Amino acid sequence: MWASLAEQVRLQFETWGLPEWSFSLANSLFKALVILHFILLSVLFLVWLERKVCARFQNRLGPMRVGRPHGWLQTLADVLKLLVKEDIIPESADRWLFRLAPVLVFVPSMMLFVVIPFGPGMAVYSLDVGLLYLVAVTSISVLGLIMAGWGSNNKWSVLAAMRTAAEVITYEVPLALAVLGVAMLAGSLNLERIVEAQAGGRWFILVQPLGFVVYLIAMTAELRRTPFDLSEAESELVAGYNVEYSAMRWSFFMLAEFGALVGFSGVAVTLYLGGWHGPWLPPVAWFLLKTFGLILFIMWVRWTLPRIRIDQLMDLGWKFLIPVALVNIAVTGVYLVVM
Amino acid sequence: MGYLADKTVDVIRSTKSIGEGLGITFRNLFRPPITVQYPDERVKISSCFRGMPALLTNRETGELNCTACGICARACPLGIITMELGKDGKKRFPTSFSIDMSRCMVCNLCVEACPFEALGMSNRYELAETQHGSLVWDLDRLSRLGREHPASQVGQPARKGGEE
Amino acid sequence: MSSARGSATRDEKLAGSVPAEAMIAGSPSAGERELERELLVNMGPQHPSTHGVLRVIVRLNGENVVECRPDIGYLHRCFEKICEEWNYLQIGALSDRNDYIASLANEFAYYTALERLVGIEVPERADFIRVIMAELQRISSHLVWYGTFALDLGATTPFLWAFREREVLLDLFEAATGARLTYNFFRPGGVRNDLPAGFDREVKKFLEVMEQRIGEYDKILTGNRIFVARTKGVATLTAAEAVAYGASGPTLRGSGVDWDLRRDAPYSVYDRFQFEVCTAPEGDCLARYHVRMNEIRQSIRIVRQALEGLPEGDFRGKTPKAIRPKGEVYMRTESPRGEIGVYLRGEGGPGPYRLKWRSPSFVHLQLLPLVGPRGLKVADLVAFIGSIDIVLGEVDR
Ligand code: SF4
Ligand code: SF4
Numbered sequence: 001m002w003a004s005l006a007e008q009v010r011l012q013f014e015t016w017g018l019p020e021w022s023f024s025l026a027n028s029l030f031k032a033l034v035i036l037h038f039i040l041l042s043v044l045f046l047v048w049l050e051r052k053v054c055a056r057f058q059n060r061l062g063p064m065r066v067g068r069p070h071g072w073l074q075t076l077a078d079v080l081k082l083l084v085k086e087d088i089i090p091e092s093a094d095r096w097l098f099r100l101a102p103v104l105v106f107v108p109s110m111m112l113f114v115v116i117p118f119g120p121g122m123a124v125y126s127l128d129v130g131l132l133y134l135v136a137v138t139s140i141s142v143l144g145l146i147m148a149g150w151g152s153n154n155k156w157s158v159l160a161a162m163r164t165a166a167e168v169i170t171y172e173v174p175l176a177l178a179v180l181g182v183a184m185l186a187g188s189l190n191l192e193r194i195v196e197a198q199a200g201g202r203w204f205i206l207v208q209p210l211g212f213v214v215y216l217i218a219m220t221a222e223l224r225r226t227p228f229d230l231s232e233a234e235s236e237l238v239a240g241y242n243v244e245y246s247a248m249r250w251s252f253f254m255l256a257e258f259g260a261l262v263g264f265s266g267v268a269v270t271l272y273l274g275g276w277h278g279p280w281l282p283p284v285a286w287f288l289l290k291t292f293g294l295i296l297f298i299m300w301v302r303w304t305l306p307r308i309r310i311d312q313l314m315d316l317g318w319k320f321l322i323p324v325a326l327v328n329i330a331v332t333g334v335y336l337v338v339m
Numbered sequence: 340m341g342y343l344a345d346k347t348v349d350v351i352r353s354t355k356s357i358g359e360g361l362g363i364t365f366r367n368l369f370r371p372p373i374t375v376q377y378p379d380e381r382v383k384i385s386s387c388f389r390g391m392p393a394l395l396t397n398r399e400t401g402e403l404n405c406t407a408c409g410i411c412a413r414a415c416p417l418g419i420i421t422m423e424l425g426k427d428g429k430k431r432f433p434t435s436f437s438i439d440m441s442r443c444m445v446c447n448l449c450v451e452a453c454p455f456e457a458l459g460m461s462n463r464y465e466l467a468e469t470q471h472g473s474l475v476w477d478l479d480r481l482s483r484l485g486r487e488h489p490a491s492q493v494g495q496p497a498r499k500g501g502e503e
Numbered sequence: 504m505s506s507a508r509g510s511a512t513r514d515e516k517l518a519g520s521v522p523a524e525a526m527i528a529g530s531p532s533a534g535e536r537e538l539e540r541e542l543l544v545n546m547g548p549q550h551p552s553t554h555g556v557l558r559v560i561v562r563l564n565g566e567n568v569v570e571c572r573p574d575i576g577y578l579h580r581c582f583e584k585i586c587e588e589w590n591y592l593q594i595g596a597l598s599d600r601n602d603y604i605a606s607l608a609n610e611f612a613y614y615t616a617l618e619r620l621v622g623i624e625v626p627e628r629a630d631f632i633r634v635i636m637a638e639l640q641r642i643s644s645h646l647v648w649y650g651t652f653a654l655d656l657g658a659t660t661p662f663l664w665a666f667r668e669r670e671v672l673l674d675l676f677e678a679a680t681g682a683r684l685t686y687n688f689f690r691p692g693g694v695r696n697d698l699p700a701g702f703d704r705e706v707k708k709f710l711e712v713m714e715q716r717i718g719e720y721d722k723i724l725t726g727n728r729i730f731v732a733r734t735k736g737v738a739t740l741t742a743a744e745a746v747a748y749g750a751s752g753p754t755l756r757g758s759g760v761d762w763d764l765r766r767d768a769p770y771s772v773y774d775r776f777q778f779e780v781c782t783a784p785e786g787d788c789l790a791r792y793h794v795r796m797n798e799i800r801q802s803i804r805i806v807r808q809a810l811e812g813l814p815e816g817d818f819r820g821k822t823p824k825a826i827r828p829k830g831e832v833y834m835r836t837e838s839p840r841g842e843i844g845v846y847l848r849g850e851g852g853p854g855p856y857r858l859k860w861r862s863p864s865f866v867h868l869q870l871l872p873l874v875g876p877r878g879l880k881v882a883d884l885v886a887f888i889g890s891i892d893i894v895l896g897e898v899d900r
Contacts, residue, residue, distance in 0.1 A: 054659070054660075055372070055374075056367075056368050056372070057364045057367055057368060057660055058367070058659070058660050058663035058664065059367060059370050059371070059372050059373050059374075059663065059664070059667055060372055060373070060374050060663065061372045061374040061376070064376060155542055155543075155544045156544065158542075159542070159544075159563075159566075159881070162565075163566075226657055226658075227657070227729055229657065230882075233657060233882070236881050236882050236885050237881070238550060238551065300361060300364065300365070301361070303364060303659065303660050304357075304360045304361050304363075304364045304658075304660060304723065305357065305360065305657075305658060305727070305729055306653065306656040306657045306658035306724070306727065306729050306730050306733060307656060307657025307658070307729075307733075307882070308729050308732070308733070309732070309733055309880060309882045309883070310566050310880060310882065311566075311880065312729075312732055312733075349728075352728065353728035353729075356726045356727050356728045357727065357728065357729075359722045359723075359726065360722060360723045360724075360727055362722070363719050363722045363723045364660060364723070367660075367664070373667055373670065384677070385674070385677045385678040385681075387677065387678055387679070387680075387681045387699060388677055388681055388682075389681035389682060414592075414593075416589055416593035416596060416597065444596065444685070445682065446593075446596035446685075446687045447596075447681065447687055447695075448592060448593060448596060448687070451695075460681065
């Protein structure tokens with residue numbers, strides 16, 4: 001449906017006598033806008049959801065005042081507040097790094113969405129090396145985080161940036177190794193092919209449970225959520241790498257964080273939970289349902305567990321997840337050869 | 340091999356402990372929230388609750404019990420009670436009386452000291468004011484407070500034990 | 504970092520070990536090279552996990568603590584000096600404000616000291632009421648500790664659960680004393696008023712709920728693998744060190760020293776109750792955690808016994824008309840945090856000539872420079888501060 005619509009528009013462009021590239025441009029712009037709105041809306045919703053879910057776990061009510069029932073306008077009010085807040089750049093900060101960092105954190109988390117197929121043929125761009133692209137893109141944001149920490153010229157934020165770098169780089173490895181198993185089974189790096197390979201309820205979580213667990217843990221670490229929230233551990237580091245940020249610059253970090261949450265969960269659904277497949281409902285609905293279900297699970301974990309320590313984090317990554325992921329690959333390889 | 344076995348046991352145990360924790364949080368999801376939406380709803384305060392002190396009025400005569408004897412002012416650790424004595428023949432009454440609520444620590448000592456049961460702890464706990472000056476409560480407001488707010492049940496001095 | 508670049512600041516001088524001349528700008532010396540490798544940070548006074556306004560000056564090598572020093576005094580209110588001006592009754596109200604998490608424990612210490620000095624008899628019923636209230640206070644204080652400790656370790660949910668239970672306790676306190684935080688409930692020779700009707704029923708109801716909730720606490724933290732990894736073997740304190748540094752209460756018992764004033768130097772009517780003194784031999788954060796969790800259980804036991812055996816009679820004994828004692832007394836009691844010591848000297852005036860307050864939190868804070876450099880990470884330092892359960896109101900007084 002998506003493709004045929006685009007085809008019609010392309011023909012229309014031709015009848016108007018516009019050159020070929022103008023269609024590509026318009027097409028990309030349109031897709032970017034849609035994705036951007038999807039991210040913004042889901043972040044708005046997720047921030048509210050997180051507060052509500054956390055409140056209910058703790059026998060509280062959460063936001064109730066702005067927008068009845070249940071304060072559903074709360075995040076919007078917060079956004080407005082952030083928009084009108086004063087943007088403070090510390091005097092001793094490295095101004096360039098300080099300004100660039102939020103963008104550099106935000107953009108990669110948006111770039112995740114380029115290859116995620118929301119439905120059949122509904123990826124922004126059906127990249128043949130999609131999986132490789134994902135692994136590459138996720139490691140960019142660490143640059144932004146270090147820049148934010150260093151550029152703020154604040155000791156706490158430097159500490160947090162160092163932690164973040166260690167964490168994100170460490171967990172890149174098991175993440176990449178885990179998704180390798182899926183690529184081997186599907187025989188493709190294209191995410192749409194991977195989803196198609198899971199048709200008929202043959203979800204990869206059933207044949208790759210180990211890989212899924214490794215992916216889930218590594219993903220939580222990449223997202224820096226409890227129990228891996230060392231980089232913003234407020235009881236240790238006050239607030240983390242973004243301690244000096246305020247107003248819109250700060251909200252970019254927030255956007256990136258929740259955007260990445262949606263992105264990583266979407267990837268997990270694509271790789272392990274059968275993507276858009278499911279009975280009765282339209283594919284997109286299934287995809288979103290699964291994604292948000294996974295997000296709820298991650299929130300649930302977050303509001304249950306204490307935080308892990310930095311050396312334990314490294315131990316878990318290098319000494320446990322990576323060997324397990326390697327074993328997973330070996331087993332998958334044997335399975336492929338034998339079957 | 341022993342190492343691997345240990346590791347496996349550890350992993351199973353950890354998973355179990357984390358699973359149990361998740362179970363507990365999940366169970367709490369269905370407990371009713373304990374939040375009270377403060378300005379809209381209020382908690383029911385106990386009849387013994389003591390808020391700020393107030394001047395009590397004799398229900399029958401409609402006059403204040405206070406004789407401006409000044410004992411409460413001396414009992415107050417912070418010395419924030421002031422008054423002026425008025426005389427009308429034999430009758431003694433305060434012409435002015437004030438408590439500086441910006442400093443009061445709601446300790447109840449003034450109430451216990453008063454020999455005429457003229458002071459009581461009201462159940463008023465919202466002490467914020469929009470103007471600095473109105474934090475000092477004068478005779479008028481204190482006696483109105485005493486008439487409008489019920490006095491704390493435990494605020495009254497303990498007479499049971501008695502003194503030698 | 505800004506302070507490492509600039510000229511000598513107060514912090515750096517405080518942190519010591521770097522010679523002052525090394526911090527004059529532009530002279531690359533051994534000291535400055537040292538500074539380049541190490542990071543000097545101020546934890547507090549505005550920091551989420553310093554339990555009030557504590558400032559810890561920490562020298563870090565990466566994540567490792569090289570040295571740490573507490574800098575206290577931000578909450579100093581001249582408690583002891585004010586006591587020289589006020590009379591004995593007024594000080595009771597003030598003593599609440601020392602350890603505001605466990606106000607009644609302060610009152611208990613102060614009034615037992617005063618009663619020993621003056622020689623006032625406390626009726627049995629009053630003593631039982633005191634014990635009930637003090638043990639409920641211990642539960643509520645340990646609940647605050649449980650919540651904040653979990654918060655220090657990054658688990659937010661137990662914090663709110665602990666406060667949920669504490670709220671019920673505060674309602675009970677409100678019903679009995681009229682206040683929720685600083686009660687001013689004890690009086691010379693007893694307590695201000697009798698327990699309200701139906702109080703024991705409410706308390707029993709709470710204790711039952713509490714017992715069940717401790718099971719939940721256990722499940723979410725005690726057995727949790729991450730929690731154990733974060734606390735086991737962290738900031739270990741040997742028994743000898745704990746004694747040498749004057750630790751007391753759960754901090755001491757967490758190092759395996761079997762010492763509880765309620766049993767070993769009984770005051771009030773503690774000698775009439777059956778309870779265990781909880782100890783754990785390891786001396787690490789986990790041991791201190793277990794001791795406190797068990798103490799909640801023991802407190803429940805004591806309250807139950809006291810409610811059962813609550814005798815009839817006066818809740819306030821006979822007191823001399825004017826309390827103007829002469830002489831001196833030292834009294835110590837077991838507060839939730841450790842040993843509160845009150846030295847009271849009267850010279851016949853309406854108030855004491857001198858009052859000295861030994862607060863357990865202050866003593867425990869001295870352990871920080873000792874334990875800090877033992878390979879603790881920043882996160883461990885936070886865990887350690889949480890595990891000794893300090894209240895800054897009591898440290899600074
Ligand atoms: S309130 Fe009581 S103690 Fe105070 S002046 Fe009046 S009568 Fe005297
Ligand atoms: S309650 Fe206490 S502080 Fe307040 S006026 Fe009475 S004696 Fe003074």
